[in-house]
Amino acid sequence: MRTTLPDHWIEHHREGGERVGWIVPAGADFLAFDALGRQATREPVDWLTAEEALEELGLRFLGDRFVLDVEGTGGSGGATARPVRIAEVSTDGITVVTDEFGGASAVGSGAQTIRLPFPAPDTLRSADGQR
Incomplete structure (x- = not known):
């Protein structure tokens, strides 16, 4: 939307x-x-x-690594921080690609895409600790 x-x-x-x-x-x-x-x-x-x-x-x-807190994926039902890279940004939404082990752009990596709302939610943050 x-x-x-x-x-x-x-x-x-x-x-x-x-x-x-x-x-x-x-x-x-x-x-x-x-x-x-x-x-x-x-x-x-x-x-x-x-x-x-x-x-x-x-x-x-936008080329930097980010972390996305994904609810319900942690062992205790809490959030898990997943490394992601931003694939697309518009006012229609933000698409991130999971980037475990830096493989988001590797062919056949099986990286998952996740669609986020715009503006970016607080669950998306820079991997270096910046906002």
Whole structure:
């Protein structure tokens, strides 16, 4: 199901035309949101600072390893942290591919794809401990 973004979310594109996020009015200032729909500035900032935050972040983080907490897969019925890589991001949703042992892109790896809502849920986090 496609997420309809509020009208006040303003797409921000880098020079090559790729959308790297959104800038959202917050009082007299702005908040930046990354391609996953997550807040990229901790507090409201001026427009230029919001643009700079998105430009600096870019899309490179999408190539990083992530961890997805999957409910009900742990031995005690709790969540299991599964290594994943992001395969696709849009406001329609986020697709991740399981990446046990770094084999997500190997032919015949049997990697599982998991569809997540947009914006990304808190159960998806960077493998290096960052949000």
